Amino acid sequence: MHPYIGKLAVLYPGQVDIQPFEGLAARLSVPLYQSLEAASVAETFFLSWREGGLKLLDKSMLNKGGMQVEIEPRPGEQRSWPAPKQDALAHALGRKTRNVIDATTGWGQDSLHIFRMGYQLRCLERSPIMFELLTDGFQRLAQLDWMQNLSLSPPELVAGNAIELLANLEEAPDCIYLDPMFPPKRKKSALAKKSLTVLRDLLGDDEDKTLLFDAAMLATAKKVVVKCPDDAEPLGGKPSDSFTSKLVRYDVYLK
Numbered sequence: 446m447h448p449y450i451g452k453l454a455v456l457y458p459g460q461v462d463i464q465p466f467e468g469l470a471a472r473l474s475v476p477l478y479q480s481l482e483a484a485s486v487a488e489t490f491f492l493s494w495r496e497g498g499l500k501l502l503d504k505s506m507l508n509k510g511g512m513q514v515e516i517e518p519r520p521g522e523q524r525s526w527p528a529p530k531q532d533a534l535a536h537a538l539g540r541k542t543r544n545v546i547d548a549t550t551g552w553g554q555d556s557l558h559i560f561r562m563g564y565q566l567r568c569l570e571r572s573p574i575m576f577e578l579l580t581d582g583f584q585r586l587a588q589l590d591w592m593q594n595l596s597l598s599p600p601e602l603v604a605g606n607a608i609e610l611l612a613n614l615e616e617a618p619d620c621i622y623l624d625p626m627f628p629p630k631r632k633k634s635a636l637a638k639k640s641l642t643v644l645r646d647l648l649g650d651d652e653d654k655t656l657l658f659d660a661a662m663l664a665t666a667k668k669v670v671v672k673c674p675d676d677a678e679p680l681g682g683k684p685s686d687s688f689t690s691k692l693v694r695y696d697v698y699l700k
């Protein structure tokens with residue numbers, strides 16, 4: 446069955462070129478609606494370009510902004526490039542790591558943090574919706590002054606299931622980073638942010654995360670880092686090392 450039928454539509458707001466909206470609806474095989482009123486239909490999620498970015502909206506957000514891949518650093522993250530490698534994620538990736546594959550790119554927030562710290566990064570994402578949002582976000586990133594002044598290109602973005610993609614790499618990366626969807630946490634945390642709640646509503650939990658972990662261990666040259674809620678069971682058994690920050694844990698598995 447088509448995964449998005451009855452769930453997702455593309456909204457065309459009028460007054461701009463309709464072609465990108467038609468192209469998006471065709472790529473995702475979902476309906477294109479030409480007015481917000483028409484959105485009183487079965488679908489609960491919508492994609493639309495608003496204020497220069499591709500936004501994901503649920504019904505409660507139709508008259509508000511919507512969610513996009515944020516290309517500005519999160520609070521506490523450095524703006525400079527390369528940003529200092531000093532937080533828990535940097536410690537988990539390790540001093541000797543040069544190249545990283547983020548196998549679960551999602552909203553790209555960890556990816557962009559890894560990218561800003563100067564790692565060479567490739568991003569994998571299997572959800573066609575998230576892939577479209579990421580493509581738009583990385584295009585906006587490429588336009589930023591600091592990216593152009595430093596002649597930087599956005600990270601490479603690859604669509605597909607990482608379990609298959611990792612099995613067919615030409616070269617093993619130093620580190621594979623995993624942040625699959627875990628069931629909702631007991632405690633309230635940054636992980637319960639609206640953007641991740643919507644992601645879970647839309648995509649469900651990543652039930653195959655153990656298979657993904659096994660694929661990552663086979664494919665990495667040196668290590669796998671798994672991000673999870675700090676009270677979650679480690680995905681791959683006892684890790685070699687763990688770094689905790691703000692209700693999140695980074696488990697490090699050495700090859």
Ligand SMILES: C[S@@+](CC[C@H](N)C(=O)[O-])C[C@H]1O[C@@H](n2cnc3c(N)ncnc32)[C@H](O)[C@@H]1O
Binds near residue numbers: 550551555607
């Ligand atoms: C919790 S989100 C990741 C959030 C991300 N770390 C961020 O900072 O925005 C998990 C994402 O991983 C993707 N994902 C899960 N398993 C995957 C797989 N086997 N291959 C590719 N993508 C996968 C899901 O589609 C989802 O978008």
